[in-house]
Amino acid sequence: MPVKYKMDVLKALKDAGYSTYRIQKEKILGQRTLQRIREGKDISFEVLGRLCELLQCQPADILEYVEEDNSQ
Numbered sequence: 001m002p003v004k005y006k007m008d009v010l011k012a013l014k015d016a017g018y019s020t021y022r023i024q025k026e027k028i029l030g031q032r033t034l035q036r037i038r039e040g041k042d043i044s045f046e047v048l049g050r051l052c053e054l055l056q057c058q059p060a061d062i063l064e065y066v067e068e069d070n071s072q
Contacts, residue, residue, distance in 0.1 A: 002065055002066055002067065002068050003042070003063050003064070003065055003066070004040070004063070004064055004066050005037075005040055005062065005063060005064075006061065006062060006063060006064045007061070007062060009037050009051060009062060010034070010037060010038065012055055013051075013054060013055065016054060016055055016056075018054060020034060028050070028054070029047065029050065033047055048062065048063070
């Protein structure tokens with residue numbers, strides 16, 4: 001996947017006061033979404049927007065484009 005996380009999203013959420021327990025208890029993000037973030041998988045624009053709201057940042061602070069090596 002050419003788009004990668006620039007930061008440890010779960011750590012950033014925790015630093016902002018959102019532990020995984022709180023996120024699940026308050027239904028801020030679903031368990032499946034948290035697992036996708038842990039695994040570095042893609043997320044929806046809706047989730048990206050929510051992360052930006054919680055972390056008070058822009059999408060480019062969370063994600064970056066990394067060109068893939070297609071020389072094989």
